[in-house]
Amino acid sequence: MTDSPQHLIFAMLDVDGDGAITHAEYLARVDRVAAAVGRDAAHPVVAASHDAHDAVFRDMDADRDGRVTFEEYRTWVGHDAFERFCRRALGSLFDIADLDADGRLDRAGFVRLRTAAGNGESGVDEAFDALDADRDGLVDRDAYLSGIRDFVTTGTSPMAAAYGAGRTGLPAVT
Numbered sequence: 001m002t003d004s005p006q007h008l009i010f011a012m013l014d015v016d017g018d019g020a021i022t023h024a025e026y027l028a029r030v031d032r033v034a035a036a037v038g039r040d041a042a043h044p045v046v047a048a049s050h051d052a053h054d055a056v057f058r059d060m061d062a063d064r065d066g067r068v069t070f071e072e073y074r075t076w077v078g079h080d081a082f083e084r085f086c087r088r089a090l091g092s093l094f095d096i097a098d099l100d101a102d103g104r105l106d107r108a109g110f111v112r113l114r115t116a117a118g119n120g121e122s123g124v125d126e127a128f129d130a131l132d133a134d135r136d137g138l139v140d141r142d143a144y145l146s147g148i149r150d151f152v153t154t155g156t157s158p159m160a161a162a163y164g165a166g167r168t169g170l171p172a173v174t
Contacts (some may be wrong), residue, residue, distance in 0.1 A: 004151055006073065009152065030093065032112075037096060045092070049093060049096055056086060056089045059084075079152075093113060097112060110144075127160075130158030
């Protein structure tokens, strides 16, 4: 695997490293984030996140075999997929972590979200600092989603560090 955005994200989602993302692996992200912030699995925001992630998985799984290979993921991922599916799913993870529902996360909430979603802790502080443009100690939902979209679609973003990548020099997503 290389350090392209597609490879980095795929490796994060393929939790067991067997070369395919399963439905269970993909939806487990929701449960990990909910558990990390103390949200009950029956909470409406958690249920909405399950629905959003299920829709993403069904769309990624082109051959409907219950497994998303890297080739399926690479073919699927990009700006259109992000806007049609990922914005809602990733926004729903943010919403789970946003316990006071103000549309913002402090550093501790951001770190819990990112690590529970499958990212390592390396680069999380750098990503938070880059996304906290007004230096108020908070990252808002729109900045978070824009950062992920930019990383997925161009390979350059403040979120690159949170995926274990450098900020520059990554190939653009095709």
